[in-house]
Every structure is written in structure tokens, then in C-alpha cells.
Amino acid sequence: MHLAAHFPGVNNTTVWADPRSRSQIDFSSFEHLARTAERGKFDFFFLAEGLRLREHNGRIHDLDVVGRPESLTVLAALAAVTDRLGLAATVNATFNEPYELARRLATLDHLSDGRAAWNVVTSSDAFTGENFRRGGYLDRADRYVRAAEFVATARELWDTWTPDGTPRPFTHQGQHFGIEGEFTVPRSPQGHPIVIQAGDSPEGREFAASAADVIFTRHGTLEAGRTFYADVKARLAKYGREADELKIMPGVTFVLGDSDAEAQERAAEIRLQQVSPQNALLALEQIWGRDLSSYDPDGPLPEIDPDPESSLVQGRVRHGDPLAVAARWRALSKEKGLSIRQTVIETTGRQSFIGSPQTVAGQLTEFVAADAADGFILVPHLTPGGLDDFVDRVVPLLQERGVFRSEYTGPTLRSHLGLAEPVWKG
């Protein structure tokens, strides 16, 4: 089993109102969570990315945690206070250039003695583009064409120095990039930093099967996980890859208690904190695309239909057809007699493992044994102490069961993941 820790900063599941919640910016918070993950012998530490603050109806969203430092810079500093933990940065392939980013990633791999990873994401969002020279945006299909060429170009650059340390010139002429010159960084300790792909779309799956070492998914339930796992692993063969060359790691949450009942009770409280009355209405407006601020969050869903053409929501992807989503929410609300807030709580959670440490350890083990996942990216709900209980109480049980390492066996992230060093293709 592979385990990673997501730093719970900017997202709508981080409970900032809890008295134990600390800064999502101060380096001490990053240091605490990373050291905890390393104490738990985790594979890697994962940072998400934001390139524009979310806005709602033309105003900056003010209900969730806002503000984060730049990932690669934080990870370079974390390399100083950790020894083995992998360091994964989400960096957009739409608003960066291959030469500069390949150089920054190779630098991180050198500075961490082989622990760097890059979570490749793309954007089709002109709203985000307003912060960048490019300005405009790429349509959905072109994003992945550019991303695939971006990763391939980065790998060409990582291979330009010979293994014995001699720089050689490179030339890349492709659809999106025409570049040439000399790369400034020798081949890094991992050969190539680890490449992670996040996203579940067909294009994303294909891209992951062809080019990624790890896929970060949201398919959390056992059945959905098994279907996704089988689909993605089956795509590998056409790229000449073995099934275990791509690790599937869903992002999941967890809630622990001394008993299963106590954990369930705690989980319900946490969901109420995550979905405040204000956040419930906001979630509704994001589906409906309309101003619904006059509705009572403890009352029924609106009778009016969503506006599919709405530009109310910016900086956040609207998932799926809003009319279909609204119909599904209405049916659920009617069937269970749920208020707006209760409906949002029911529909917006990701896969969560809830129970005593024994229960959670058992469920995680079952998922991996059933080929629903190769491991998990844990998303705690508290910064920075949200992983403490898991490492102290669940990890030892996983170790006793023999499904998770008790010590790091190698120095690099690639070795933690059991992945071979890429063959040099200079």
C-alpha cells in the first residue's frame, strides 16, 4: 500500500473554524504535516495549486480558506526538514513553459536527493488566464495535447545531460513547442522526477496511461474504484507498460474515533462544519448558476431550474450538466426529506473512511486487496495536525498487518513507489 498526505489548505473541506486550526501559510504548518507524514513512512507529501482566487458573482469567495504559498518553493524548503518523504507539486502545464518548469523540477530533485514529483494539471479557463502572458486559453482537447507534449519535452530535457555529467544540446520541434539550446541541470537523482496526473476524464486517463507514474483520482468507493482501476490498468499495454508501472491513488478523507459509533458522530459534526449554512447556499448557486441568497439553507431546494448559460461561477469548474445534477439533487432531497444543507452534505463529500483505527485500517487494506486502489492520498480536514491521529493509530495497524512499510527501504520517491529509474534516452 502506498500512502501520501495532501496539505489541507485551500479547499472547501478544510475546517478553519476549529480552535486547533492553524495557519495555512506559515512554514511551521508545512513542516509539521510533512514531518508527521515522514514519521508515518508515507510515500509523499502533496501540494495543490491555485492560480487565481475563486470568485462568485464577481466577488472574491470569502467562506473557505484562501491563500497559499507557491508549491515548488515551499517543497525546496521542506527538503531541508525531511529526509525521505517524496515532495509533490501541482503545477499547471497551460500557464508554464517546458524549459523553465523542467529546470525547476530537476532542481528540486537535486535539492531533495531524489524526492521530487510533478502533478500535471491543465486549464481551459480564460478567467485564470487573465493573470498570465498567454491571456487566452486552450479548449479541452488542446489542453491535453499540450500537456502530453509538455511532459515529453520535459523528459527530453531531463535526458540531455549524459549519465556521466556531460551537457549536450537539445532540439525539440513539436505542435506546441519549438525550442533548442542547452539545459542547465544535470540528470537528477531519480533520472526523471515522478509524474502524477490528476483527473478522471477519458483524455486524462489516456494521458496518465501513456505518461504518468501515479494517477490521483476521486473514484473512492469500492465499486467505482474497481471499475476505474481496471479501465486505467488496461490502457497501459498499448503503451508497452506493465500494470504496476502506474500507481492508482484516490484522494480520500478519514475520521477516527475510539469506536465506530464515535467516529460516525464526529464525521457528522465535521460535515456540518464543512458545509456551513453559507457554504450550502453557495454550493447550490454553483449548480443553479443563480443568486439563491434569499433561500433558507434549512428549507427545501428551489423550484426554479438552473441557468445552464450562467457566468455566476468563476475559477471553479462546473461538473456535468447542471439540469441533470439539479434533478438528481431534487430526487434525493424528496426521497430522504433533506433540506438544502443536508442535501449538499449528502452529495458533495468524497470517499471517506470512518471508524475506529481497526475499522479504517481494515477498509484501506480491503480496497487495495480488491484492486480498487494501489494506495491513497489522504486529505485531512485540519491544518496542520490533521494527520497526527492517523499516523499514531492507523499506520501501526497497517504495519502489523504487513500491508505498509515499517521503514523506508530506499532513498528516493521512485524507490518508495517501486518504480524503476527511466532508461536514459540521450
Add this chain to the structure above:
Amino acid sequence: MPSTAPLHLAAEIGGPPHYAHEHYIGLARLAERGALDFVTLGDSFARPGLDALAVLSRVAPATDRIGLVPTVTTTHTEPFHVSSAVATLDWVSRGRAGWNVDVSTTGAEARLFGRRPAAPADDLWREAGEAADVSARLWDSWEDDAEIRDVATGRFIDRDKLHHVDFEGASFTVRGPAIVPRPPQGHPVTVVDAAGGPARETAARHADVVLVRAPTPERAAAIRTDLRRRAAAYGRDPDSLRVLVSLTVDLGDAETAPEPGLESGPPLAAGGSYYRGGPVDLAELITQWHRGGAADGFHLTPITPGRDLERIVNGTVALLQHRSLFRTFYPGGTLREHLGLDRPANRYALEGGRA
């Protein structure tokens, strides 16, 4: 009066490329033992070496007080990303970050990106000024007290204290606000090497620290006066500018060991930017230039970092400290405090205050 103003000292820790962080940590710690204001780490897309900002981020937790100033090019990079990275260096170092704003002028560098051809230095320095300007605006785009965590209303931030910067330059636009909250220093320290002509205008307008080259103290004083005059013309307080004379330093002649009273040959050569001699003579030169009001301090580039930085710290700096011309400890925690520079007021908070 310059003769009584505190002396500022900085050192470059680059040189031939190293790929092991221990090398840079050792040099930064050495400079910190000498209580130097800051270390710089040169960088370029055009020659071998690691990304300097990342290296100094790696150095930050391994040091306590010394300022950390990587070279950051503004030519082929995204101003939004650059401002985020520099602000983040300030967060991870708890207020010790600066950046040496630079440009990439060659066709070889342009071809690494393939986005646009090489441009004249004048244009690139104008763009560098815009990058410095938009960075300062982005650093201000969060007021210091924007994060409120108000449980009663469910609001994490006060959205009225976050601001779009709506910057329109000649070659880029940025909407803002920043992703990174306002860094500990308000603005990390902006350094500009004003050796070239077009850089001097950008320096006078945007820099906190300007690096200059001069063969004589009289020439250095004239450049400093010119920079202060230009800064004042931009509406800046000239006393908010620190002008450091850059010297490449070769202390390799073991005959002139750090003992008082030794003499050596003419110390300055190659247009006044190259010093060769003993650590004591260097201390003498620094003392005389500083006392004469020629400069606020010196930026020393050891020709062999491992050897010469050790001699600078244990010889030159020790002597300056012995003569009470240079501090023996850091009275403050941030780079701005070392340099005697105020934490800048937030332009948007000021506007709000007037409204």
C-alpha cells in the same frame, strides 16, 4: 551623513556550478557567521546551474538571520509566477527574502522558450521595471489583516481587503489579486545590478538595493548621488535606497594574511570592479570608501567562494567589527531590518484610509 551611517555588506555565493545543496548551505552559514546583510546567488538560463530561488529556499531553514537574494530573470518568465515565488521565499525564510531582478538578452535564451525573439536591453529593462512594479502591487493586493477567520459570519477573509491589481504593461497584463498573502516583509527586498545603462533607470525607480561598479570613491559617490536624485524624481525618499559597490574579490595571495599593517599592490583593477590583495587591505578600502560617503556598503563576489568568503568573514569582516565599523550580531530578524529599511505601507490600505 554617510560617514556615520551603518555599513552594509553582502556576498555572492555562486561561481562555478555546484549541484549539492551542502555547498550553498555551508557558504550561507559562513556569511551568517559574519553577520552579513545578505547573500546573493546568481542565475541564468544560459549556463549550467540550479534554479537559484529554489536553492535559497533549501538554504532558508538551514539558516536563521541572513538575507537570501536569488537572481530572477523577468524576460521569459511569468510575472505572476515570479512574484508568487519571491513572496514564498519570504514566507519560508520568515522575512529574509530579496530578489536580484535581471533580464535575459541573448538569442540563445530566447530559443530555450521559443515564444518571442531576443529584444534590446532597453526594452527588457523597461519590462523588468514593470515586473518589479506588478510584483509590488501583487504583494500589496492582500492587506495585512485580510484574513479574519470570523466564525460568526462564516467568513475566512474580508474580501474588501483583497484587491485586483489590473496591471497593464507593454508586454503583459495581470488581473490579480495574488494567491500568496502579503509576505512578512510586506515587500521582499528588490535588488538591481545597475552596471548597465538601461538598468540604472529601473534601479532608481524600483530598487531597494542598487549594485554599482566604480574605480574610485569619487566616481562611486557620483553614481550614488545620481541614483538618489533620480529616485527622488520618481517621488521616492532617497534615504530608502542602499547603494552597494560591487567588487569581485581575489584574496588568494596567502602572503597578505589577515594581519594588520601588511601592504599589497594596487587593489583595484579591471575598471575598478576587481580587487586583488589581502583581507586587511580590503577592510581598509571598505573603511575609506564608506567613511567618505562613497557607498552604503559593498557587495563582494569572491573569485573562489569557498576560500575567499572564509577570508572575507574571518579576516576583513572581523577587522571591520574590531574597529566597530560593522555589526557583530543581527539586532533584527528580517532583511529589511538588517538594511535599515522600513516595512512598506500597503498602497491599497492607504487608499482605503483616505477614502
